Amino acid sequence: MTGAVIEEARSTSLTRDLVALTKPRIISLLLVTTVAPMFVAGRPSWWTVLIVTLGGYLMAGGANAVNMYLDRDIDDVMSRTRLRPIPSGRMAPQAVLAFGVLLATTATWMLAHFVNVLTALLALAGFYFYVFIYTRWLKRSSPSNIVIGGAAGAFPPLVGWAAVTGRLDLAALYLFLIIFYWTPPHFWALALLKQKDYGRAGIPMAPLVWGERETMDQMLWYTVVLLALTILPVAFGAFGLIYLASAIVLGGLLLRGVLRVRSLDRQHEIWTKAAWWTYKYSLLYLALLFVAMVIDRAIG
Numbered sequence: 001m002t003g004a005v006i007e008e009a010r011s012t013s014l015t016r017d018l019v020a021l022t023k024p025r026i027i028s029l030l031l032v033t034t035v036a037p038m039f040v041a042g043r044p045s046w047w048t049v050l051i052v053t054l055g056g057y058l059m060a061g062g063a064n065a066v067n068m069y070l071d072r073d074i075d076d077v078m079s080r081t082r083l084r085p086i087p088s089g090r091m092a093p094q095a096v097l098a099f100g101v102l103l104a105t106t107a108t109w110m111l112a113h114f115v116n117v118l119t120a121l122l123a124l125a126g127f128y129f130y131v132f133i134y135t136r137w138l139k140r141s142s143p144s145n146i147v148i149g150g151a152a153g154a155f156p157p158l159v160g161w162a163a164v165t166g167r168l169d170l171a172a173l174y175l176f177l178i179i180f181y182w183t184p185p186h187f188w189a190l191a192l193l194k195q196k197d198y199g200r201a202g203i204p205m206a207p208l209v210w211g212e213r214e215t216m217d218q219m220l221w222y223t224v225v226l227l228a229l230t231i232l233p234v235a236f237g238a239f240g241l242i243y244l245a246s247a248i249v250l251g252g253l254l255l256r257g258v259l260r261v262r263s264l265d266r267q268h269e270i271w272t273k274a275a276w277w278t279y280k281y282s283l284l285y286l287a288l289l290f291v292a293m294v295i296d297r298a299i300g
């Protein structure tokens with residue numbers, strides 16, 4: 001290979017690593033739960049949507065990069081995370097930390113300057129919550145880590161709402177609560193499948209500490225509350241029939257997935273399939289629920 005070809009390959013892989021540090025696939029859903037609430041809250045300009053999307057990406061991406069810096073020891077032990085830029089030796093930890101802080105600082109400036117200060121502060125609060133409360137503290141110390149720490153992932157609707165209205169109100173907190181109750185069934189479905197990884201890394205995830213049965217029971221309770229929470233706004237007239245039908249069908253499928261995981265024999269391949277399905281479907285569920293809110297508001 002010539003020097004120029006080697007140089008080009010190196011810069012392509014650096015770009016790929018920088019993008020990987022932000023966990024782009026996770027951010028895609030975080031952005032759905034940021035932008036959809038903007039259209040529930042009002043009629044945002046495309047400029048505001050663009051800036052919030054960009055600022056939201058940078059803030060969440062910065063949080064994820066700092067998470068990879070702080071978790072570099074455990075990421076090295078788990079098969080799911082071993083190939084990330086730090087454990088694989090492709091990036092220096094300090095460089096990753098600097099990259100994460102740079103992204104978060106840029107996002108704060110951008111949101112404060114082009115949108116409003118409350119939006120910037122809420123996004124920054126999400127960053128701090130994820131980095132310090134979840135990653136630094138609860139992830140390694142409590143099986144309830146993702147319940148309390150999961151609140152970080154529920155900040156995006158607050159950010160979107162504040163960007164359009166300049167304030168927070170009960171409706172925004174309600175969307176926060178929906179994501180809060182969604183997180184346990186989303187994550188524990190995966191945690192049940194990745195127990196060996198978490199055990200090796202010494203992370204006290206619920207299935208390892210409480211046991212599988214208790215974790216699956218808790219998943220069920222969170223799902224039942226989630227369903228009630230998602231249907232209730234219709235009773236207050238916040239949404240119409242399109243949203244109601246979507247919430248019932250989408251929620252019913254999630255409930256069915258959790259019930260199957262809970263009832264099947266864990267020694268069988270079919271249980272593994274059901275847990276994977278529930279984890280994957282939880283992602284589709286949240287995206288479609290938020291899209292249904294927007295469609296309902298637009299044409300309902």
Ligand code: HEM
Pocket residue numbers: 025026027028029030033080134145146147149150151152153154179183186187190283286
């Ligand atoms: C504390 C709360 C949460 C925890 C502990 C958690 C944990 C995880 C983990 C460990 C994965 C697997 C990632 C991988 O394979 O590398 C995952 C996947 C994912 N999570 Fe979560 N999650 C949380 C909250 C959220 C939130 C709030 C969202 C968005 C609203 C979200 C969106 C996603 C998406 C889109 C994926 C799929 C990524 C892919 O396919 O590569 N998660 N989550």
Ligand SMILES: CC(C)=CCC/C(C)=C/CC/C(C)=C/COP(=O)(O)OP(=O)(O)O
Pocket residue numbers: 026030056059060061063064067071081122123124126127130135152153155156159
């Ligand atoms: C408003 C704003 C900027 C909010 C930030 C929210 C944010 C980045 C949420 C991410 C939630 C998440 C993917 C947790 C998984 O972390 P993990 O450490 O358990 O996953 P891992 O093992 O794959 O690293």
